[in-house]
Amino acid sequence: MLSQVRKIIRSLISKIFGKRSDIKIGLYGPVNAGKTTLANRICMDWLGEELGSASPVPHETREIQMKEKVTMEHNGKSVTFNLVDTPGIATKIDFEDFLKFGMKAKDAKQRAKEATRGVIEAIKWLDNMDLVLVVLDATEDPINQVNITLLGNLDARKTPVLIVGNKIDLRKANLERIKEAFPQYDAIGISAKEGRNIKEFYGKLFDMI
């Protein structure tokens, strides 16, 4: 309730004084969907530096990471925002899953502990976002509880959403499946790793800010 009032006040201020520069764009989604890879792509393209480290080991991002004042240009106009990369949301975290990646038991347990805190933080930060990029792995079935809960919460907060189907460079990728699962949202397919369709993504993002 309070966050919605805050959002309305911010929107009124922006209407009176023009575009804000403290807009927060959050990258949210399940684990290993490529959120940090996309955050790094955006930061490299517009700031010339990366935001965080990406890895095939789940829960590589275990803390909220933010890059301030990212200025993006499109068709002769520019917009500035703060980019927030969040830990992947999960309903379970088993330290034994990390052992499969050759991690020592002690490190795996520590990673699991940090990952649980990361999920809690990511959920808490939902209230602070002005726009959310829901990053989904386009090779995976999009109908899972994490995605449904996440989109339901963004909808309840009236936060604008762009669904980003990542990993379209992989043969198993299926953007149509995402569009069919969540027809009420705008969705775009990209490969954050290879940069495929990234210009179209920036165009859509620019239009939403």
Add this chain to the structure above:
Amino acid sequence: MKLKIKFIPYEKTDGNSFGRLLKDLKKDTIILIDAKLNPEHEAELIKRTMEHVSEKFSGIELSSIELATKKDSASAKLMDVLFHLTTGKKRGMTIIGPAHIIRKIEKNPEELMVYV
């Protein structure tokens, strides 16, 4: 291992009841709720679950279905709105289970398939 299934009416589930619910989940109990949890409650449950994750309890599997679909007739949609307004709950079902017991929950718009 004995598998227990506990039925909880939606009216008994709110943010305050999640502690008790997690206690059951940690004792290998599957919980069934006679309505769809709202998204804020789902997020709160995930947050509370993360606070309880340990070497012995890795978390939960959670899924819910809503009976109302986009293909419903106008009268069916109206019935759902009236039901929601009068009872405060959405017609459907929620299933929550410990992740070490429930392997996966497959969901299609009208049914849930639980693999234990």
